[in-house]
Amino acid sequence: MPYIPKYNGTTDPNEHITPYTCVVKGNDLKDDEIESVLLKKFGETLSKGAMMWYHNLPPNSIDSFAILADSLVKAHPSDIKVATRKSNVFKIKQRENEMLRKFVSRFQMERIELPPVFDDWAVQAFTLGLNKRSSIVVK
Numbered sequence: 001m002p003y004i005p006k007y008n009g010t011t012d013p014n015e016h017i018t019p020y021t022c023v024v025k026g027n028d029l030k031d032d033e034i035e036s037v038l039l040k041k042f043g044e045t046l047s048k049g050a051m052m053w054y055h056n057l058p059p060n061s062i063d064s065f066a067i068l069a070d071s072l073v074k075a076h077p078s079d080i081k082v083a084t085r086k087s088n089v090f091k092i093k094q095r096e097n098e099m100l101r102k103f104v105s106r107f108q109m110e111r112i113e114l115p116p117v118f119d120d121w122a123v124q125a126f127t128l129g130l131n132k133r134s135s136i137v138v139k
Contacts, residue, residue: 009049013072020045021065038065050076086117089125100134 002023007016024038039062046054053075062068092110094103107126111117117125 004045006045006047007050008047009053009076013050013069013076016045017069017072021069035065039068042068086115086121089114089117089122090128092125093129094131094134096131096133098131100130103130103134 004020004023005016007013020042021038024041025034027037029037042065043051043054050072053072057071062071089111092107094100098106104126107129111122
């Protein structure tokens, strides 16, 4: 298995779970093997406080990797970046002299960095983020 930096429990746990899952799924495993490997190898990717948390899980309390990942996130909620809240999509604004095409591209890139939001939220956020110049119709 490729090297994955160990998670010590002091940063956003999602930034550990996602690459770990991608590495495991990218190892040419059969579909029915992936879940087992995700569960069995996860402890090897932890250190310090996260390792202590893992070892203190009650025996037979985890039935799936989804439950394990959810438990890790719930155990380290203060470490999740405040900047990644869903409502932050509404903070993406078109700059004063930014061309519409550039804003569309930047909006999409910044939206990717945030947790998923409903499409109607994204449309509303994009519309509210347009500057007045973008709403002027040129004849």
